[in-house]
Amino acid sequence: MTKVTMIVNGKSVSAETEGRTLLVQYLREGLGLTGTHVGCDTSQCGACVVHVNGEAVKSCTMFAAEAEGAEVTTIEGMANPDGSLSVIQQAFQDHHGLQCGFCTPGMVMSAAALLKDNPRPTEAEVRAYLEGNICRCTGYHNIVKAIMAASGQDVAIAAE
Amino acid sequence: MPKDHGIGASSKRREDIRFLTGTGNYTDDINLRGQAHVVFVRSQVAHGRLNKVDTRDAEKMPGVIRVFTAKDFEGVGGIPCGWQITDRAGKPMLEPKHPVLAEG
Incomplete structure (x- = not known):
């Protein structure tokens, strides 16, 4: 187990992960951010798209460890600061x-x-x-x- | 132009807000303390005959609460057809079985 730290929706977060932990698992299971969905587990459906350093990435195709230090935005971070829809x-x-x-x-x-x-x-x-x-x-x-x-x-x- | 009021007007869905903000809370998003998980074992061959299901090894696996087979669902299942029709020769329609779990 290694500690992986990144910035998710503007907040610095860290969670213990295995080397094989996918970014989507880190977000859903590690941080409880279940807005990012796993539709197919095979990188086809795109339900798990998040932004990593501003780029759209299917978070089931990337290991959590690869996002060490990165800025990640998920659907939970898309609304305006006052909570209204973007x-x-x-x-x-x-x-x-x-x-x-x-x-x-x-x-x-x-x-x-x-x-x-x-x-x-x-x-x-x-x-x-x-x-x-x-x-x-x-x-x-x-x-x-x-x-x-x-x-x-x-x-x-x-x-x- | 869509109408903006009265019958036929489109109305905004109230459930959209949670879906659009990542708070939909789908079944896969629910993770309660002590929650059990289910795994379906599917056939490893595309077309075959199910002779028997041996659950002994599966039952011995650590953490396994219960193994279900078709025997646990005797008398359950089936999708009744509301309007049985006959074919040109007058023979009744064939109704496939829809068991909950595969029977032999």
Whole structure:
């Protein structure tokens, strides 16, 4: 067991981990941050996306020890400081970008990473970026709408 | 344009807030003191015949509370069909069994 320390949602945290402990296990089991979900355990579904030093990462593909000293942001750190929903989260609610909500944390984290690098993506760019996030309520259409709206663009997208 | 009030207006879902902030509390998120966990043992072959299930070794494993097999669910299960139909020849529809756990 080794102690792994990192900054999660702005707070310095540490937990005892085994070498094989995945970042997602560290977050869920070590820190109790269960907003980051494990949908597939095989790096396909994207429900576990978090930001590590500002980059979107599937936290089931990374060992906790690899994130030693890193700045990690999870869905729990996405709301505004006063607790209100961030622009992206609010857009998901406004455009019904979720049903069961299981994929939603990963969708929001991916969307945030996309908009950071590409503040005004085209619809095609949004769809291409979400390649690694699977929604089984078949909600992609409204997810794309929500992300377009969060980027301040018209939501009346062509595919409707 | 969607309506903004009255019948047909879209309404905001109240459950979205917890889903969007990572506080959904799904089954996998619940971790209580002394909580038991379940593991399903699935067939290791794609197509075969189940002759018997030997649970003796599994029962001896440390921490195992209980091993369940189809015997524990006799008389439970099945998905009744509401409207049995017949085929062209008038023969009744075949209803597959849906046991809770695999039977031999």
